[in-house]
Amino acid sequence: MSGTVGYLTKRFPRLSETFILDEILGLEAAHVPLRLFALAHPGEALMQPDVALVASPVTYLHPPGRWPERVRAGAATLAAHGRLIARSPSRYLSVVAYIARKRRHLSTLRHFWEAGLLALLLEEQQTKHLHAAFAHGPASVAHFVHLLTGLPYSFAAHAKDLYLSAPDLLFRKVADAEFVLTCSESAAATLREISGPAAHKVVLALHGVDTHRFAAAAVGRLDPAPGGPLRILAVGRLVDKKGYPVLLEALAALASDGQRIACTVIGSGPCRADLEAIVNRLRLGPVVTFLGARTHQEVAVAYANADIFVQASVVLSNGDRDGIPNSLLEAMASGLPVVASAVAGIPEVVQPGCGLIVAPGDTAALAAAIGRLATDPILRHDLGGAARAHVVAHLDRRACARAIVPLFGAPPTELAVAS
16 A cells, blocks of 8 residues: 555544544654545534644534634535545446435445545545544445445544444445554453454554653652641543542542542533532532543642542443543653543553553442542552553554554554653
């Protein structure tokens, strides 16, 4: 494989999808010639400063702006479909027949529509391969581009996009892909079971973090004030699968036992009002502070000011769950001792000696683990040091990018890993 690689995501840049930004920066640092595409703009007020380091421009299939821009985009998409059907009527109609047989959904029609424009844009830029950053919408668009043009494609599967996708659709996407990246052994096992004879295409590709950035947090962490509260940090979107109610119940149990604690929660999301109501019900107002969304740089400061990090993820009734939360890796890279639940790929990184693992949804076990760290500063120190060493050795952003570079047709490069 040689030439430009198209990289397609759903919305870019999203504040919470730091793993996408890190992967893009890692691939660019490894000299993979990327051209970025996104289905839409996220429309978020806050942006990670490192977005400015991305070299590739971003093309939006649904450009932000007013109606004139949208009308022009629609006309360009219609013209693209016209060119595709004129070029190969049989190929085009076979894709339409596939949709009619197997994928009769409104979202499918939207993804097919988007694929027409993307196919022509990729052709104009002499793209040799298309990679979709998620297994749901972006991979559907990429799959249609492949069916319409024969362009080789790949995709990545993470959490919700994997566990909530129809197995038969994933089966076909994997079968037609060159390769598929997964960010944990747990996700890889799930997708290989679905993929049958194409299981060999599923490749484990761990997400890395910028261990240089979070080294400053590890070195500059402030020791707790004598007699002060245990400073607990949780970072992640305020959504059900993050298990924040379990964390709040555990904090209430610790407070009722006389443990001095202070918990900071960083992140935004639809569950904030519900979580604030739980805080009021449990009388945790003096204990819990919601800071909302923050940038990488601001979160690094929060890691430096915390004593422990808690990841209370759960598995939802519909199967949705975390993969390996990026904030968990950041906390470990910052030298924080972590308490995390045994969900999906989390135990793969929080290995024995690198943190404490509890059963998901077990409030008592979570409270006990936090309480154990509260009373044992030596254990906190040892776990935090081992956590950073593990992430530096196995999950540095540059090293993780170097591992997948050959899949995109570029030679592996010697990239320095943080110490």
